[in-house]
Amino acid sequence: MAVTLSDIVMDFPGTRALDHVSAEFRFDEVHGLVGENGAGKSTFVNVLGGSLRSTEGQLALDGQQIRLDSPHDALLRGIAHVSQEGSLVPTLTGAENIMLGAEPRLPGGIMRRRALRSSAQEVAKKWFPQLDLPLDRPVIDLPMAERKVIEILRALRGNIRLLILDEPTATLEAREKRQLWEIIRSLPQNGVGVVLISHFLSEVVELSDRITVLRDGRQVATLDRSEVSEAKLTDLMLRREAGMAASDQRPVAAPAETGECVLSLRNWQAGSVVMPEFDLHSGEIVGLIGLTGAGHFGFARSLYTHQGVASGSIFVGGQAVAGKGIRVMQRAGVALVPDHxxxxxxxxxxxxxxxxxxxxxxxxxxxxxxxxxxxxxxxxxxxxxxxxxxxxxxxxxxxxxxxxxxxxxxxxxxxxxxxxYRVLIFIEPTEGVDIGAKREIYTLMRQLAARGAAILIASSDLGEIAQVCHRAIPFVHGSPQPGISAGEFSESRFISAISGEAA
Amino acid sequence: MTVNSAARIGESSTGKRSDFLQRYSTLVVLVLMFLGFSIFVDRFLTPFNLSNIFQQIAILTIVGAGLTFGFAAKEIDLSVGYTVGLAGILAPVLLVDGWPLAVVLVAVLASGVLVGLVNGFLVTRIGIPSLIATLATGSILFGINFLLTEGRAIYGGIPASYLALGQGRIAGIPNLAFFMLAAVLIAWFVMERTVFGRYIYAVGGNQKAAELSGVRITFYRMAALVLVSVFAVVAGALLAARLGSGQPNVGERYLLDGLATVFIGMTMFRPGTATILGTFCGALFIGVINNGLNLIGMDTYVQNIVKGVIILIAVAIVSRTTKLNLL
Known part of the structure; x- marks a missing residue:
């Protein structure tokens, strides 16, 4: 019971995106697909999902050759694709989204609202009886994890045997990720195979039964769970650069706090965040971490935009900043590299x-x-x-x-x-960025800091914070906690800090 | 609004061939039309007729150039036709009243700035989408135009020096062609070679990003709408000079034709983006069709149908691969 792709070649004008890639996706496994941006992952699953016709190569379902001309074709064969960007209608409810395009209706196209609700409920109960999803609220009001689940339910609505999940946890915070992992794990047990694309290697290693690694459109390896580790995958994905990797990853030593203070806050209140005192020094890279809704993103943004700022003063280079707003902060030497x-x-x-x-x-x-x-x-x-x-x-x-x-x-x-720009604020600086570019961005941050800039990073990627920052400030429900310095960095230390447990 | 949904075909680079087709298909159609008319219509390829085409599209091009500023900033001005009409009335009315020519021209320009500021205020300060705000101000201007003339055309008493602006020729080339070229050159320079133009495109390309980059988006959105109106009143003043009269309802057709020049223009050079050169080619496109079909002796209403179909085909070619983000 599997979909087999053999010797897939995909040519785009000027480039060969896939070069004889083969894979077998079984209906009782989670199959991880990893590679840098540009390695061909998306192209490969687009062929599998019917969005693209390959130049060469064959697809077979349970040994029988098939041809997919459109995503609809693929759906009829039991292959569904949940894309990274999300495809929900934000103003419709969970139930309406699940049944989108297959609404129970009366002659004349009149929708049967109650039947729709119960069909959606049925789908949800069938697949994830353990979850209590709010099906009657517009999905825009739901947390990202629940939106993702609703999207998955819509894909599962038909008679689906293989589900392609493209970066399903990219927008989720740590706890939500774990919830979604449970869901992903439960699918193969119910006869639905999963093709998992993710930039988070730990996630791929954790969830996958087998993993296929692509690099530059070529298939580097397909490995069993027992044979892989994150380090090994990274190496396979980036073998060219393997030499420089080790030295690059080590966190920089914390600078002596003698660098002049370039940014100070006093009694800063923005949105739900109250920051009585904050100093950022030249040469320093400081991370802001927290669960979704802890307020660290809004805080970082408020330093530049003044959005939601109720009170407080801000000093740049020792001078109180007079006035408010983007242009004032920009003139004072503050820059924002925003998320999204x-x-x-x-x-x-x-x-x-x-x-x-x-x-x-x-x-x-x-x-x-x-x-x-x-x-x-x-x-x-x-x-x-x-x-x-x-x-x-x-x-x-x-x-x-x-x-x-x-x-x-x-x-x-x-x-x-x-x-x-003496203060650079980054929000989610590497969201959807491949490993190679990530490293280059980290190196750049270090260079900027070495030249005297102060850098503030609000990120949900704890590994990133551990790699580049000199200290990290955890946020819990809008209140900043005592900082953690680089010497004490560890995943467990971070997690306990942002979940509000005393260290 | 999803900004991120631009079609990513796999992870590849864009194809060169389809790129070329996208950028230049409309231009190729324009050249083919031109060649076709040149070969099959004997009176088409003569110096007199070619200068005629320029005369016919001059005013339209000036309106289109103005609209291009608006589109580049993602603002649409539906009142533009009535702004043309306003200037086309104001100039003759004041001239007949005995005002000196220079003062009249300043007054006409000022009226354009005023209309633009009102539109800009409604859009940026009150927050009404430009499509709706200018629909309403257009209706108001329409009413004002009829009030100014009491519904009649204004003939007689317009000084010859003024009429010469729209009717004269220098070395056989119509004055209007020079005005058109000047307008296109100025608009092109501002859009492509100045910081101001960069900011206009930045605001239209992604308003949020421009704002977070420190661009004064309110100013530039407003400026774009003022420029639409200013170009429209220049066009209107020239229209009155060409017609030798002020008429309350001659400006209207410049709305749809003006938009058409921009839409056709958006299919070329930088598909999906309004550019001055594109708009100029769009105006040429319309001018060549109208002129050629005229010479063949086709009825004007049939011309309209043909024009509409050709515009649809041009835009369809581009829309298959590029999203034309209008609003």
């Missing part, structure tokens, strides 16, 4: 150079007129410094991979800025 880069940081239909110059276009201009040669030279400098992989400066942002998009989002603050 396609919503908050980049114009997807704009070119690389347009996006890079978004903050300081006047750098290459005199009297408002842009000198194109200077602009291109400066953009080229940033592209080089950050190692942005793009065929040209005119490439549209939306055609870049996640890691390169993020580099542009950071590069905006370096273009034409010199060292003027």
């Amino acid at each position: 880069r396609m919503e908050n940081a980049l114009a997807g239909d704009g070119s690389v150079v347009e996006n890079l110059s978004m903050v300081h276009p006047q750098f290459a201009a005199s009297r408002g007129v842009i000198n194109r040669r200077r602009e291109r030279a400066e953009a080229a400098r940033i592209i080089g410094q950050l190692n942005v992989k793009t065929p040209s400066q005119n490439q549209l942002i939306r055609n870049l991979s996640g890691g390169n998009k993020q580099k542009v989002s950071i590069g905006k603050w370096l273009y034409g800025a010199g060292d003027r």
